[in-house]
Amino acid sequence: MTMLSTGGQARVVPWGALGPWLALLATCIFFATQSDRFLTGENLSLVLQQVMVVGVLAIGQTLIILTAGIDLSCGMVMSLAGIVMTKFAVDYGFDPYVAIACGLGMATLFGLINGLLITKVKLPSFIVTLGTLNIAFAITQIYSESQTVRDLPAEMTALGNTFSIGSTEVGYGTIVMIVLYVLAWYMLRDSSPGRHVYAVGNNPEAARLTGISVDRVLLGVYALAGLFYGIAALLSVARTGVGDPQAGQTENLDAITAVVLGGTSLFGGRGILLGSLVGAVIVGVFRNGLTLMGVASVYQTLITGVLVILAVAADQMSRKGAR
Amino acid sequence: MTANINLSAAPLVMQARNIVKRYGQVTALDGVDFELRAGEILAVIGDNGAGKSSLIKVLSGAVTPDSGEMLLDGKPVHFRSPIDARRAGIETVYQDLAVAPAMSIAENLFLGRETLRPGILGKVFRLIDKPSMLKEAVRHMNELKIGIRSMTQAVETLSGGQRQGVAVARSAAFAQHVVIMDEPTAALGVKEGNMVLELIRRVRDKGLPVILISHNMPHVFEVADRIHIQRLGKRAAVVNPKKISMSDTVAIMTGAKPVDEIPGDCLA
Numbered sequence: 001m002t003m004l005s006t007g008g009q010a011r012v013v014p015w016g017a018l019g020p021w022l023a024l025l026a027t028c029i030f031f032a033t034q035s036d037r038f039l040t041g042e043n044l045s046l047v048l049q050q051v052m053v054v055g056v057l058a059i060g061q062t063l064i065i066l067t068a069g070i071d072l073s074c075g076m077v078m079s080l081a082g083i084v085m086t087k088f089a090v091d092y093g094f095d096p097y098v099a100i101a102c103g104l105g106m107a108t109l110f111g112l113i114n115g116l117l118i119t120k121v122k123l124p125s126f127i128v129t130l131g132t133l134n135i136a137f138a139i140t141q142i143y144s145e146s147q148t149v150r151d152l153p154a155e156m157t158a159l160g161n162t163f164s165i166g167s168t169e170v171g172y173g174t175i176v177m178i179v180l181y182v183l184a185w186y187m188l189r190d191s192s193p194g195r196h197v198y199a200v201g202n203n204p205e206a207a208r209l210t211g212i213s214v215d216r217v218l219l220g221v222y223a224l225a226g227l228f229y230g231i232a233a234l235l236s237v238a239r240t241g242v243g244d245p246q247a248g249q250t251e252n253l254d255a256i257t258a259v260v261l262g263g264t265s266l267f268g269g270r271g272i273l274l275g276s277l278v279g280a281v282i283v284g285v286f287r288n289g290l291t292l293m294g295v296a297s298v299y300q301t302l303i304t305g306v307l308v309i310l311a312v313a314a315d316q317m318s319r320k321g322a323r
Numbered sequence: 324m325t326a327n328i329n330l331s332a333a334p335l336v337m338q339a340r341n342i343v344k345r346y347g348q349v350t351a352l353d354g355v356d357f358e359l360r361a362g363e364i365l366a367v368i369g370d371n372g373a374g375k376s377s378l379i380k381v382l383s384g385a386v387t388p389d390s391g392e393m394l395l396d397g398k399p400v401h402f403r404s405p406i407d408a409r410r411a412g413i414e415t416v417y418q419d420l421a422v423a424p425a426m427s428i429a430e431n432l433f434l435g436r437e438t439l440r441p442g443i444l445g446k447v448f449r450l451i452d453k454p455s456m457l458k459e460a461v462r463h464m465n466e467l468k469i470g471i472r473s474m475t476q477a478v479e480t481l482s483g484g485q486r487q488g489v490a491v492a493r494s495a496a497f498a499q500h501v502v503i504m505d506e507p508t509a510a511l512g513v514k515e516g517n518m519v520l521e522l523i524r525r526v527r528d529k530g531l532p533v534i535l536i537s538h539n540m541p542h543v544f545e546v547a548d549r550i551h552i553q554r555l556g557k558r559a560a561v562v563n564p565k566k567i568s569m570s571d572t573v574a575i576m577t578g579a580k581p582v583d584e585i586p587g588d589c590l591a
Contacts, residue, residue, distance in 0.1 A: 191449040192437040195426075199434055202423040209421045210435030211406050270425045 019314070020262050020278040027282055031289030038292055041168040048170070049162075049239065051284035052177040053078075056232040057255035058262070058276040059184050060111075060225030065259050066188075067201040067221050068268025069125035073114065074229050075252025076136035079245065081107035081233035083140050086149035086243025089156060096155035104230035110136060111226020118222065119215040133252075140245050149243030160238035173235045178277075180231070185273040197221060202269025250301065254283050257304055260311040267315075283307075333360040335397070336532050337382070337413075337501055342391030344377050351377035352388065353556030359501065364523060364533045366543040366564075369553030370576055376505075378553060379536055383415045383503050384408030395500060412499025416490045418506035424479035428471060429453075429460035431478050432493045463496040464488075467525050484515025488522060495526045502526055503534045508542055520546050540569050549591045552576050563591035 031038045057074050064071045085103025088094040094102070110132060117128045159176060162169040188194035199207040200217045208214050236247050262279030264271025283304065290300045339357035343350070352374045359365050369375035380386035381393075384402030393400050395411055402408045405415065422431045438452045438459070439445030445452070460474040469488040471481070478486055487507055494502045504523065508516040516539075523546050527533050537543050543550060544564045552559045552575050559575050560582045567589035574580035582590075 187448075190451060190453070192439065192451050193449055195430060195437065195451065196435075198426060199423045199430075202425045203421070206421040206423050207434070209405065209415075209417060211409060212435045269423065 020275045020282065023261065024278055024282050024285070027285050027289070031285065031292070035289065035292040038289055041166075043288065043292070045162075045169045045171075047281070047284045047288045048174045050288065051280050052171065052173045053232050053236045053239065054251050054254045054258055054283060055177045055277055055280040056180060056228055056235060057251055058258040058280045059180060059273065060228030060232075061255045061259045062262070062264055062271065062273050062276045063184075063188075063197060063221045063225050063228075064125070065201075065256075065264050065266060066197050066268060066271055067218055068204075068266075069118065069218075069221075070129065070256070070266070071114065071125065071222075071225060072129040072252070072256075073110070073133040073136055074225070074255050075248030075250075076133050076140065077107050077110045077226060077248075078229045078233045078236065078251065079248035080110070080136045080140045080143075081230045082237045082247055083144045083149065083243050083245055085233065086152055086156065086237055087144065089153055090149050090151060090243075096153040100156065100234055103233055104227060107230030107233060108223055108226040111229070112219065112223040114226070115219040115222030119218050144243070144245040146245050148245065152237065152241060152243070156234075157238045157241050159235055160241065171239075173238055176231070176235065180228070181274060181277050188273055193217070193220065198269050200269075250304075253301075253308065254287075254304060255280075257308040257311070258283050260308055260315065263315075265315050266312060333362055335359065336361050336395070337534075338394040338397075339378075339382065340392045340394075342378070342381055342388045342393070344374075344381060344386060344388045350556055352381065352391075354391070355553070355556060356558050357382070357551065358561075359532050359534060360549075361532055362527065362530065363548040364527050364535055364546050366535045366537060366547035366550045367553060368537065368540075368543060368550060368572070368576060373553040373576075374556040375536060375553045377556075379503060379505060379534070382408075382534065383413060409497070413501045413503065414494035414498035415503040415505065416487075416494050416507055418509050422478045422486055422489055425477055427475045427477055428464070428481075428489055429456050429474040431489055432456075432460045432463060432474075432496060434493075436497065459496075463492050466529065467492050467495060467522055469522070482515065483511050484518045487511065487515070487519050491519070491522050491526065495529060495531060498531055500531075501534065502531050503536075505536045506538065507535070508537065508539060516542065540573065544569055544572075554578060560585070561591050562589055 037043055057078060061071055061074055081103040084106045085099045088102050089096050089099035114128050114132055117123050118125050159173040160171065162171045188197060196207065196212050196217050199212060200214050204214050237243055258279035259276045260266065260279065261282050262275030262277070264275060286303060286307070287300050290303065335358055337359040339355065341354045341356065342352050343354055344352040355374060355378055357378065367375055367378065377386065381388050384405045384407050387403060400411055423434060433456050438456050440450045440452045444450045457474050464471060464474070469492060471485060478489055481489070491507065508519050511519060520542055523533055523535060535547060547564050550562045550564055550572060552562065552572065554576060562572060567585065571580060571585060571589070575582055575585065
């Protein structure tokens with residue numbers, strides 16, 4: 001009997017999955033016409049190395065945006081974690097691995113505090129993370145006295161090294177980023193906690209009524225996002241070879257831009273994590289291409305700002321179209 | 324469609340005795356009794372403020388009563404949350420279509436109770452068993468004759484009635500004892516409302532007693548085997564919709580007609 005099958009058979013066109021790739025393709029074609037150096041293997045491997053920090057930040061950011069939240073503090077938490085791990089190693093002579101663990105722990109703790117304020121005190125994520133953005137920034141400046149931490153142990157910068165495939169240099173950090181993406185993407189898609197992240201973002205009331213502990217999912221998401229920011233801090237430290245208290249300032253917005261460009265809806269519950277990787281590469285290609293064209297860094301920031309608004313507008317309009 | 328069993332002889336599945344619930348100065352439930360028999364659709368009706376939704380919240384575990392006793396299959400039960408009630412085999416379908424629209428039908432059916440893969444993949448890594456969930460989803464949807472072809476379709480691509488169908492199928496799939504439906508047709512048009520009524524009958528015919536809360540008298544009279552009339556925090560009467568008129572039912576509900584003026588054979 002097919003009495004309930006009237007209407008509603010239309011499939012939603014998967015623009016969310018295809019759009020980021022088209023945008024990346026268009027961006028690459030544009031810059032290839034603008035600069036001869038853009039399409040060289042050397043330059044593309046440089047882009048990938050530049051992308052790894054924003055890319056890993058964007059994993060954490062995606063988890064949060066999937067729950068219909070936002071994390072404005074990601075870059076600053078990363079910055080703090082970078083200062084903590086480098087100072088612990090250099091100033092206190094901690095074993096490099098212990099120092100790294102302390103940095104990761106600090107970032108996770110910040111994520112957990114964000115999560116607790118959002119679930120237990122019931123504050124909006126926007127306000128909470130606006131607060132922790134400033135708190136993390138201030139602690140970073142106070143603790144580091146705004147001084148760069150130098151002379152890092154080799155273990156701490158190992159992920160900044162590269163190996164060559166043919167003539168192309170590939171960074172170990174890039175490999176770490178890709179592995180993290182594949183793992184997180186698979187768990188979001190095929191594990192029950194992963195599906196609960198989507199359910200909580202899609203309809204928290206429905207999730208609660210089916211017995212999912214919404215608070216536990218949110219706490220887990222914010223803490224795990226913090227851990228990803230900590231890993232991003234390690235990659236950033238490894239790439240630059242120093243603990244930089246000014247790190248994370250452009251990456252903060254770039255990570256959010258990457259997630260939105262990657263097709264994850266700011267309204268929560270919709271999006272594919274691998275899209276954020278494509279989004280991060282788009283942001284990286286933009287910054288790299290504009291640099292090759294000789295565009296000053298402040299204009300790059302301006303263009304990134306325009307990009308994020310365009311991407312959110314596209315998301316908004318496609319939602320309206322789907323209704 | 325009448326259930327071909329003598330309802331007055333059917334065993335009591337769910338029973339509540341002398342339930343009291345106060346909110347500050349307001350007494351929402353003033354010693355209400357409630358009885359649900361095996362194999363029946365029991366409608367619960369009542370004017371606004373009669374304690375209808377408080378009663379349902381107590382039965383579904385959303386609210387803990389101040390006093391009174393609840394029995395499930397003759398055994399006393401105490402629900403502190405809807406999750407307790409669900410563990411006891413009582414599933415609730417909510418009027419506002421508690422589904423995750425962007426997720427597939429199969430995922431919605433199993434939301435919060437995903438089938439995990441065998442071995443450490445399921446136990447440690449919490450990986451879900453998609454093929455088995457798809458197969459089970461098809462079975463549950465077919466059992467209720469909900470003609471939707473693809474279980475991987477997102478729920479938002481479905482019509483309102485089909486979405487309610489998913490919510491009903493979810494409850495029927497997991498309920499061991501009772502399905503509670505809170506205004507399941509309220510958000511629907513005439514045609515889709517009728518489809519859902521048909522579904523409610525199929526759930527009963529599958530052997531699960533149904534508690535139906537509805538404002539829609541024609542719907543109540545169409546599917547209910549018995550009607551519990553709630554008034555002023557108490558059970559005013561339980562009537563037989565095959566015998567009593569709709570206007571007498573409404574009269575009891577609003578207090579326009581005392582119950583002792585109703586002929587005895589109209590009561591159930």
